[in-house]
Amino acid sequence: MPAIRVSALPARLVRMVEDLRRKEDRLALLLSLVIGALVGLVVVAFILLTGRLTALMYPAGGSGWRRIAVPTIGSLVTGYLLFRYFPLARGSGIPQTRAALFIHDGRISIRSVVGKFVCCSISLATGIPLGREGPSVYIGSGLASVIARRLGLSRAQVRSLIPVGGAAALAAAFNTPIAAVLFSLEEIVGDLHAPVLGSVVLASAASWMVLHLVLGDNPLFHVPSYHLVSAAELGVYVVLGIVGGLTSVTFVKLLLWLRARFAKMPRASLWIQPVAGGLTVGILGYFAPQVLGVGYDQVERVLNGDVILKVVVVLAILKIIATSVAYASGNAGGIFGPSLFIGAMVGAAVGSVAHMAFPGSTAGPGAYALVGMGAAFAGIIRTPFTSVVMIFEVTRDYTIIVPLMISNLIAFYISQKLQKEPIYDALARQDGLHLPTRTSRTQGSVPLVSSASRDAPESLTPEMKISEAAERVKDNVLESWPVADELGLVGMVRTRHIVHAEEQGKLEMTIERLMQIARRSDGDKSVDLPHVHNDQPLSRALARMRENGHKVLPVVSRANARIMLGIVTYADILKAFGVESADDLDYKDHPDL
């Protein structure tokens, strides 16, 4: 960026800028508009470039072998780029965005943004069946983060702009400004009443306007207006909700299982792993070209009633396999679009059967495909409110809302029952990120661990002898001590165990051995890694103390549970609740303590 001297700027401009920087709310509004417009334009460029590249990769009348070769080579190229230059650009982008928000103070590097743009463009253009929406959210949030940091905003302001960029990106990528706002709040922030609501709405609107300015008023799908043919049809929508929910669970479980298998492969194979996805997609695409790419053309056809039962069933199954393998193997792209594709096919299949059985009292399969999209989205992404609004925005048809709500809710419920952890949380956990759950993000004003934590004492090491450890702990009142190696925290050891070992004369025994004995002899799980995070409520810390009997817990980073940020003690928690001494408590409720 060119250097500008302050003295070269007019004094009035300097005053204006200083004034603007002082008034955070005004700056937030201005930035929302600017970020919205910029992100909208970048996402439009992303969509258009991907489209042009796809046309180059798959010219009309191309041979079938191209469908195997292109995704395989594409995944090889992106695999290398992701491994060598852009490791954070793998996968969807939603967990990474949430990690940036909750762990890294809203920090997303420009390198990751560029990487996401380049790798996803190549990935999607070569026919990898992943979505563009998740990556767009990451790109949008990343741009917001970069801009905010370049402008020298505070960490809180940088964090607050993450959902703003995300919403702007989704509004442009999916042409659904309201759903974009809801998704940003429901999934990224995890709080529909977040104070950033105004900024998110502004950015989404600005982005959507830019999209319309460049691409015109075209909904993502042109869909006929569907309506409920008879009240009895609601029963079929219930069935669709059940089938949609079960399909969602199958998809999520398969994807996570495959991803866990890939994660166990040697790290050296990381760059070649995406080829497994590319080749699988290519082979499936050779027989069923509709599997390639995000597949919105096929979705539109199905939504317009172009449905052959056998075809939609096969496509739903193939897409589940192709997307799971492509994502799990580390290709760049999201699961937003594939969810809609799978939902549309499943809905069309259910609708076809229903229409064949009861032609007079059911709508055509297109209506069910539409509702199926919402059901799968609610089941896979687990944002039921967003999914209802999104389908409404996509179709601009109000009459389908009631069946949509019914199917969505059932799919959401089934998915919640059969797959406890939402997919983005599970993906983050597989990456070693401990993101706050939606419940923990909506705790409100309960006291948090951060309010009672203190600096950690110097840790013991696994190789330390009992004699040395006993010397260390003897003058300290702490009842448990952290044990850490060069990579970080490995567990906790009780002071009384050290003292007992010393009294037994086992002075040469190591702490590691002591921990092993404690684990084996009395099934003491407390020597594993009990921990809490700074943003968890104190009640959670108390519950965890009760679970493992420690009165001292390490406070660890969400990015890496082996990074200790401090400790929290039972006495400190009591003090935070206004209880001066543990003697003031009724021990009947806490016998372990």
Added chain:
Amino acid sequence: MKTPLFQPAAPTPTATVAEFVATFAVILGAIVGLLLFDTALARVDLTERKAYAAREFGLGERLTAQGRTEQGIEHLRTASTLDGDNSAYGVALAQAILADGRPGEAEQILLPLLERNETDGATTLAMARVLAKEGKLDEAKSYYHRAIYGLWPVGAEKNRTAARFELIDLLAHANARQELLAELLPIQADSTSDVAQRKKIARLFVVAGSPARAVLTFRELLRRDPRDADSYVGLAEAALSLGDFATARIDLLAAQKLMPEDSVSLRGRIALTDSVISLDPTQSGLSLPEQVRRSRNLVQMTLTSMRTCLGVQAPQVAAALDSASLLLVAGRAAGQAQSVEQNLSLAEQLWGLRRSRCAPEAQDGALTLVHNRITK
């Protein structure tokens, strides 16, 4: 050992006013640059997409015209997906799907097009055809009217007239006489130069129950071209409808003279006219016994027609037939004038009952014409 890995604190954010301004300037520059880039890219993309859609549309139309409807539909669908703004593609797709016997699907395609532009003539006409195919006549008529008064970017008059004639055909097929007449009247004056169209309209006037208007038109045409055999046939049809069987026979003979090569069909019509004339008991100049004979014959023929069409199983039909037979027997004893009246009245009642139960049949042509005349 030191306490492991405390998370490093992020640097305190700072930026000078100059950096702040420079960043903003870069962002605004990027917005302008991206806007230009995106617009150019979108334009190229749109042009290519439209060209591809046009190719697919042309191919789809050709295949559909060749009778390869299913393949044609595939290409038309691609065209419609690629260029959703072009309603012509959607309409062509809907028409092809309709031709493939899937009116419900065609309707679903047309609905969003109508939502976007409810006054588009081609779309409303296509929807009218779909609804007509689905048997939703009232809705179809409404859409035909919207097509007639809708917007046609090219060839408005021709398309409107074509739409009106489609509606007229539908109404004629549905035997909706009043509505048919209402549609025919506005175009009667518009088609003075087109002889074929005038003849068609005149014939439809007969169907609409206004044969007098048809007579006027055919006479006018004959004044212009006295050797127009077709007009003589039309005139004969109108005369038959009016119950003027003798005139109809004269007109048919005149047509036969002018068009001897088409004598087979004309001979059939003349034979029909002769049957009607020999059957009609109300014809002027008949003696009373002849009137009685013909009226009995009419009742007998009507009974036969009823038996053929209804069967005698139904109790009320059986009762009507019994009373008709009794009346026929009784008529022999009654005065001749009274008998004619009774027979005609009975024949009319029976015919009314028959019409309410059965569709007209080809072999009943003469009977129908005579009964129409008696009713009048």
